[in-house]
Amino acid sequence: MGIDMDRINWKLLKALESNGRLGYSELAKLVHLSAPAVAERIKKLEEQGVITGYQAKINLENAGIPITALVECEVYRTKEREFKDLVVGLEEILDCYNVTGPSAFILRVAVSSMSRLDILLERLIDLSDTKTMMILSQPVQRGMPLNIEEVTGSLP
Template sequence: MDKFDRKIIAALHENGRLSFAELARRVNLSAPAVADRVEKLERSGVIAGYRAIIRPEALGCPIQCLIELTVKNQEYYTVLELLKAMPEIVHCDSITGSSGLMIRVAVDSMGTLQALIARLMQYGDTKTSMVIDTPVSHRLPPLPEED
């Protein structure tokens, strides 16, 4: 990965809808060269996809929280499949420590949150923390130095 790839990645991370012409202008390459580089970055798995960032509160889900869920080992994979079917769960990480899962939730009301927590408690112990702000979001990790 060279400086042009890093510039392309940074620009696409900022705005995944940039045209090849605009990307080319920003990184000082031709549009065909940028298209080739983007294709290589996609094939190698560096770029895994493109998506819009949606604000849950704009969709009527102003309450967001993090729920730590401690699942019994023998039920772990079953619980993962159940979580995937719960639309209120917008993100889930498997983490180290005693919890096992860190779940990010977006809901429309405290009643909905209470019902969700009650469902989750069937599968293990929960600890809920309300999100009051997200000062760092969707940040690009440090890019490797030139090969």
Template sequence: MNDTINRKILAALQQNSRISYAELGKQVHLSAPAVAERIRKLESAGVISGYTLKVNLDKLGFPIVALVQCKVFRTKEREFKALVLSYDEVIECHNVTGEQAFLIKLAVQSMSQLDSILESFCDLSDTNTMMILSTPVDRALPETYFN
């Protein structure tokens, strides 16, 4: 599963998951059916777990993206998780190590909307909010995987 051709296939799919098997075959010097079979095997093995769409949140009307560290109060974790799931604005939520047990990524239309969401967390956790100014690196795999 972890050979040079598969790495090249994964690199190309990471760049453009809509690339045709024929075009991908040209890049890795295989036939389209051979590429399709390799991709099917990568999917079956769970290496490829899905295909995603990258969107520009700002252009969709969500100019504010924030990361929120949450230190959930003792015995409030179940309530906290339910609250997080109730917000469509939560686009990622990670249970992490350290004092701040959760890291949440929110996309909102206004600062007042962000403030309202953060207020709802107050009964369940302490929060620390960081605004995302830019994203100089955004990739699914470490570049060293492809070397």
């Protein structure tokens, strides 16, 4: 049984996405409910797996890891399981997406230098052909669409 995703729940999610450290009293003011009512809603969102965790947002460049890239991987026939096992264990890989099209996987990677990127790509070439695109900037970064009514249809 799914949770009722009304306007209040969406507002709470947007606020927490923006600042996961907001307290129940601050959230309550935002949605015009009591703090206990907000706490109960958030608890339900967590229990239903809508909220899956809270984490700090890290600026990798400021942390000494200035290079991020997308790597398209066209995995060789019969090598997909071996490829998945490899990428799970590579710490430089931030995200791995299994996608449609000739490049079955797209990786988002972060490394401290071009030589580290080269070493990473060398690890992948036995299992896939790769195409690498350097990430210059990220003008949009969000976890949810801005206008949720546009995406889900009108909410009650």
